[in-house]
Amino acid sequence: MVTITIDGKKIEIPENTTVLEAARMLDIPIPTLCHHPKLTPFGGCRMCIVEIKGIPRPVTSCTTPVSEGMEVATSTAQLEGLRKTVMELILSDHPNDCMICEKAGACTLQELAYFYGVRENRLAGERRTYTKKDGNPFIERDLEKCILCSRCVKACDEIQGVEAIDFGYRGFKSKICTSYEKDLDCEFCGQCVAVCPTGAHTGKQWAFKGRQKDIREIDTVCPYCGTGCNITLHVRKSVSGEEVVRVTSKEDTWNEGWLCVKGRFGYKFINNPDRLTKPLIRITPKDREASGVKREENSPYDSHLTPYELFREATWDEALDYVASRLKEIKEKHGADSIGGLSSARCTNEENYLFQKFIRAVIGTNNIDHCARL
């Protein structure tokens, strides 16, 4: 353990902590762009500079480990001046199209530009121009907005182990590239999107679906695999009611904000027009010929009728009465053990509990199972 002083406040911390981490423990804000708490430090943006007594020039706090007796100042006139210059430099080569950027309102760069009051740019010069040309259906890469902070590259490598993207070219031309600049073809986990501090990486499905200020966030759990990642549904009011327009995961969840392609980009089934919206009762026999169900070469259960030609809509009362009376009839005629229930590993604990109770206590059989084996 070592003791250091930041802006006059003392703190005792383990040796391998960085100055930035120590400051955050003390709730002292230091602006950062390239630093990400779950990734190794990069030290590229220089926003996090601090003055340390005895060291002539400002140092980047995200890469500097603490040492005994260190005295740190995080906000002096000189530091703030330098930070403003850094911002001006970055913004001199930035499209500044916050008006239509998906990230506006949730963008670290925009936040800092606001904080440092950078608008008119005395450093404005040549701008990089790239065409967006990725054919992939998940991730939009608008590299004119990239500030080369390396977070996406590190997430892809350190967290995901994929290395689909890396720095390419040099100097002014420096750019985040796939190999040979081919279309992104990777695991599409979107960790790169999650860590990007600007609008350079966004989800394609998010486009024009609403920015952060119009959104209500609900914390819940991913509906796909047994990992059970914690996710946040972003819900926006639309003309047709409310809609889930984006899925993210918070950094302080047990899964540290990491998700896979299904959890992050697989939410659109929720308001899919195919959803069943009314109880349905069969009107055709199940016999293949009569019902028009024909045997397709590849699919033993395909039908040339649309499913809705096989059924008619019913009211809940009618459908429920029908279910109850048929189950009752069959139970009376053939005994409870002639009825079975298949529950769902997609449903909640409460639903599963109720359904097995229903089969056991109401129907009177233990013929209840779910797809654990399949």
Add this chain to the structure above:
Amino acid sequence: MTNSIKEIEGMEVIFIIGSNTKETHPVIANRMIKAYRKGTKIIVADPRRVPMVKFAELFLNLRPGTDVALLNGLAHVILKEGIYNKEFIDEKTEGFNEWKASVEKFTPEYVEEITGVPSGDIIKAARLYGGSRKAGIFYTMGITQHTCGTDNVNAIANLALLTGNIGRESTGINPLRGQNNVQGSSDAGALPNVYPGYQRVDVPEIQNKFEEAWGVELSPKQGLKSTEMVPAALKGKIKALYVIGENPLVTDPNLNHTFEAFKNLEFLVVQDIFMTDTAQLADVILPAACFAEKDGTFTNTERKVQRIRKAVNPPGEAKNDTTIIMEVSKRLGYPMDYESSEEVLEEFGRVWPALQGITYKRIETQGIPWPCPTKDHPGTEYLYKGGFPRGKVHFTGVNFLPPAEITDKDYPFVLTTGRNLFQYHAGSMTRRVAPIEAHAGEAYVEINPADGERLNIKDGDIVKVLSRRGEIKIKARITNRVSKGIIFIPMHYREAAANVLTSDEALDRHVKTPEYKVSAVRIEK
């Protein structure tokens, strides 16, 4: 899982067998990669060159269905080299000596013959796993979907007992549960032989307890497993089925057979969010709410009970499953009146103490892993801390038996099925997500380049795959992921459903899981 996911980071050795973790549990794979970056050694045993191999110290490319031989072989070497955990065995286990004799014949050379894994690698893997006292084993359906699935699981347990790699932090046996709430459905008693909390239906005291709790007489007879219900329907013994959120017409083995069985039912109720293949055969379809439209809890693979929350309204007149079940129940003369889903969880906790301490309030921001018996219990990150519930555990000798279906002249390829990264299970959800469908919407069969060359099949060709049960047409993907003689088809695609080919007769001898991982097939152009 006996461990929590977080504990993966602290493991010295991770042994993954029969789990394509990076595609089927991607965020658990993220933890494994994190551990790898800190120096953890990873062993992968799989018939396919799965993506985790990239991070593996050792890759044991075994033939499908030979896991018992490999696991016994590892035990053999650990015994021979004397690196087993003597204190643990003396203190916590029984039957060691008899079992020891049963692995005697599994020398590395003999195991190489059966599995195709070089004997040198078997020895290395045994030293790595056996030499560690902080190792975790991970497996999924690659272990259980076999006629010898239970044997595989026992062989894994033996290995953990032999080395004492269980019952401590970052040390244990970790089956990764497939579906979001397969753990919870099992806990809740959606199983034919047990009530909620794995309490057996055929034990009179337990039956009495539940009769009292629910106020009705209950059947003392074990019910049918899903893989038994289908043949029973075909025989006319099961007359009615009530199916919630499942799609057996894509996920069950031997689909032609399953179709006939479902058609044969007098009455089929399907409660779902989409018109699935199974729903198309229903007499009544009840529209349900999806996860984003209701409150409740899911229990993930590490036994953690987590809150799900209603974010939007269900479409049209769709209702949540709880409401629908209560309505049907009322009409059958057994009113269930729960004000909220939390009340249901409370009742669940009263009949199963492991959940008793969990309330919605306690899991507001973070889930709690069961057992959690009291309101101030923190939950249980890893199991068997203070020993095993029934005292000492037994070593169970397992012999190697080949899969039910072996290849022959007519069906020379081994077919193994599973999932890919993008689609999910029967696909009723993911296949309706446009970007996923655009990227991974087409069924394919993985074929080794050498086999492709021999049969003159090129990448992208449409081929016919035939088994004794049926045939499908599907696009060939030529790849080194599979070894010679083995092909892989993902299960998600109804139009080229892998389960047309699989067998409904080759079931695990004990728990009736179908042998999806080994079917004999032929490929035609």
